[in-house]
Amino acid sequence: MRKPIIAGNWKMHKLAGEGARFLMDLREKLPEAEKVDTVVCSPYIHLPLLTEAARDFPVSVGAQNMHFEDSGAFTGEVSPEMLKDILVEYVIIGHSERREMFGETDESVNKKTRASFNHGLTPIVCVGESLEQRENNETFTFVEQQVKNGLDGVTEEQLKQVVIAYEPIWAIGTGKTATSEEANDVCAHIRQVLKDTYSEDVAQAVRIQYGGSVKPANIDELLSKSDIDGALVGGASLEEDSFLKLVEAGANA
Numbered sequence: 001m002r003k004p005i006i007a008g009n010w011k012m013h014k015l016a017g018e019g020a021r022f023l024m025d026l027r028e029k030l031p032e033a034e035k036v037d038t039v040v041c042s043p044y045i046h047l048p049l050l051t052e053a054a055r056d057f058p059v060s061v062g063a064q065n066m067h068f069e070d071s072g073a074f075t076g077e078v079s080p081e082m083l084k085d086i087l088v089e090y091v092i093i094g095h096s097e098r099r100e101m102f103g104e105t106d107e108s109v110n111k112k113t114r115a116s117f118n119h120g121l122t123p124i125v126c127v128g129e130s131l132e133q134r135e136n137n138e139t140f141t142f143v144e145q146q147v148k149n150g151l152d153g154v155t156e157e158q159l160k161q162v163v164i165a166y167e168p169i170w171a172i173g174t175g176k177t178a179t180s181e182e183a184n185d186v187c188a189h190i191r192q193v194l195k196d197t198y199s200e201d202v203a204q205a206v207r208i209q210y211g212g213s214v215k216p217a218n219i220d221e222l223l224s225k226s227d228i229d230g231a232l233v234g235g236a237s238l239e240e241d242s243f244l245k246l247v248e249a250g251a252n253a
């Protein structure tokens, strides 16, 4: 069985001190690390404070982006080596907001995914279709292409560590969740693509999260599905009570 993974994506919210307090408040309350992987992905500048606050208790810290080079003349960028240096463990790659607003492409997603393994970071690779693509019945082919392009050249052993987040763009921050069946169908398709492109072993190992208006009220239903192994959560990860409920749902899945 794949271990559930619940990740909060704080996007551009919270000040650093608020983030650290959030983690400290959860300190005694989080389920054991054996039951669920709990991840909080914050803005870059909060990361050192959060990795310090997260010492000795079962939560990992993730970044929301990174550059693919180790160092160089890339003003405003942060490298995988820098993230690893401050004990960051995860990195979100190719979130739809970065693809839409910051020119991220399958090619840059692929470079970043491969770079994450040079430094032992676990990538959370985001894929997902627009409303127009869904209405034109292009969801499967589009997501399939994103998965293949994003993971191109990644070795089988590395692939088993990858987390894929299926986030339909039309469900992000809109309050519109894909039904658990719709979400599971796409996650199952992604797993089939992994099997056809790589192997059954890889397909069974890779964890696939659903993201898009996940809340305490709908997470149990989503996690009960065969191919949904966790959630990548925006809005409902910002508040301690609701984040804790989501993580508990992961631990009980």
Ligand SMILES: O=C(CO)COP(=O)(O)O
Pocket: 009, 095, 167, 171, 172, 173, 174, 175, 211, 212, 213, 214, 232, 233, 234, 235, 236
């Ligand atoms: O984009 C998301 C997580 O990466 C989803 O955001 P919401 O949970 O706010 O819909």
